[in-house]
Amino acid sequence: MNMHILGNSLMTTVQDLGRTGYQKYGVNVSGAMDPYSLRTANRLTGNPENAAALEMTLMAPSVVFDGPSVIALAGADMNPSAGGIPVPMNRPVYLPEGTVLSFGRPRRGCRCYMAVSGGLDVPSVMGSRSTYARASLGGFQGRTLIKGDSLPVGKMPEKGKKLQNILGKQKRKTAWTPWSAGIYPICESFLFRLFRYTEGLQYSDFSEESRTALERNRYRVTVHADRMGYRLEGEKLHLAVQKEMISEMASLGTIQIPSEGYPIVLMAEHQTCAGYPEIGQIILPDTARAAQLKPGDTMTFEKISLEEAENIYIQTEKQMRAMTAGIDAHIEQGGL
Structure with missing residues (x-):
């Protein structure tokens, strides 16, 4: 057939x-x-x-x-x-x-x-x-x-x-x-726009203002959103001290911050390595919900511990x- x-x-x-x-x-x-x-x-x-x-x-x-x-x-x-x-x-x-x-x-x-x-x-x-x-x-x-x-x-x-x-x-x-x-x-609902994340590899390198801003502000999905990743617009985020980055492994759900300060969320067809600092890592169940966002939709973020992330994943699989x-x-x- x-x-x-x-x-x-x-x-x-x-x-x-x-x-x-x-x-x-x-x-x-x-x-x-x-x-x-x-x-x-x-x-x-x-x-x-x-x-x-x-x-x-x-x-x-x-x-x-x-x-x-x-x-x-x-x-x-x-x-x-x-x-x-x-x-x-x-x-x-x-x-x-x-x-x-x-x-x-x-x-x-x-x-x-x-x-x-x-x-x-x-x-x-x-x-x-x-x-x-x-x-x-x-x-x-x-x-x-x-x-x-x-x-x-x-x-x-x-x-x-x-x-x-x-x-x-x-x-x-x-x-x-x-x-x-x-x-x-x-998940609770398609309308549940809170995305939980764990600290990224360079989380502590970002200014305190930027770390706070990520959780206090809404970010909007731009038209530059596809299977590779979502570019967001909202308050800019910056490292406390600019430094040269060495390319590292990239993964699904990584929140990267390029030089202009607007976050990028990596999705299913993300590159295999990247050189932008990573402020966070969206947990796997929430990346699936992110897949249902379209340009114009908003995202808010909440930092959780690795233990909490593991428990959420286990409960999701159950x-x-x-x-x-x-x-x-x-x-x-x-x-x-």
């Missing part, structure tokens, strides 16, 4: 959880900007959580499958409809062959993830199917998707078959389960495991 792209979009790519182990060679991890939404969508279709899916940013293309399929949508709510019928987020949805899935403007968030049972069967490059478009690496021909593209879908797993058998027997052609994975299982167990139990009990 194939998935066909019927229209163009702002930026739609194939993503999984990324390629690890290659940053020392200059190849970044890439992968889903919001990995928790990707994992949720995959689990809802019976896939392993690392299966390749679509990441659709702000404006999504219409798609159609040339066979019956089970899909799930998580992350930003882009007003999805199948054959003109609105379909819900965060639950398995059965689409008969030839049903056109369309999207509108996002109600909330920025990035929507669409998983299909079986996953998108594009070639694996360095252990990942994720697209890194700047290097023309991975995904579908190493690029964003355009009208006319056709992507193969992998073999449907047993859990997906169970869902298809149950939902395909419903009276309405397009069908979904009465249960869902919740609106957004890993939430994800509990959600997965609940989904699996529903599927095993007949899907309804």
Whole structure:
């Protein structure tokens, strides 16, 4: 079976959880900007959580499958409809062959993830199917998707078959389960704009005024925001004493301060090393929420300890495991 792209979009790519182990060679991890939404969508279709899916940013293309399929949508709510019928987020949805899935403007968030049972069967490059478009690496021909593209879908797993058998027997052609994975299982709300961070490598080198300003002020995401990082505008931050920096490893969620003083938050396709001073490191669960910000949205910051960051991460993973167990139990009990 194939998935066909019927229209163009702002930026739609194939993503999984990324390629690890290659940053020392200059190849970044890439992968889903919001990995928790990707994992949720995959689990809802019976896939392993690392299966390749679509990441659709702000404006999504219409798609159609040339066979019956089970899909799930998580992350930003882009007003999805199948054959003109609105379909819900965060639950398995059965689409008969030839049903056109369309999207509108996002109600909330920025990035929507669409998983299909079986996953998108594009070639694996360095252990990942994720697209890194700047290097023309991975995904579908190493690029964003355009009208006319056709992507193969992998073999449907047993859990997906169970869902298809149950939902395909419903009276309405397009069908979904009465249960869902919740609106957004890993955070309080898309509107929760407080981002927690731990001290960066050069935190103590910044002036006391700058360290205080980072937490007291709101910063706005500028139009210079993409999968590599977000440039912010707000109060400028500066080192107490200017000094020459040696390039260091860069990582997801790092808050860099270039010479002009406006913060940059590194995201999924960040460079593998950087020479700007690092005032903070946004914790992993909060970088997923940052992925749902769009230009004009605001961010505020709160410093926490490494111990607190570790506990938040552990609790987040417990939430994800509990959600997965609940989904699996529903599927095993007949899907309804």
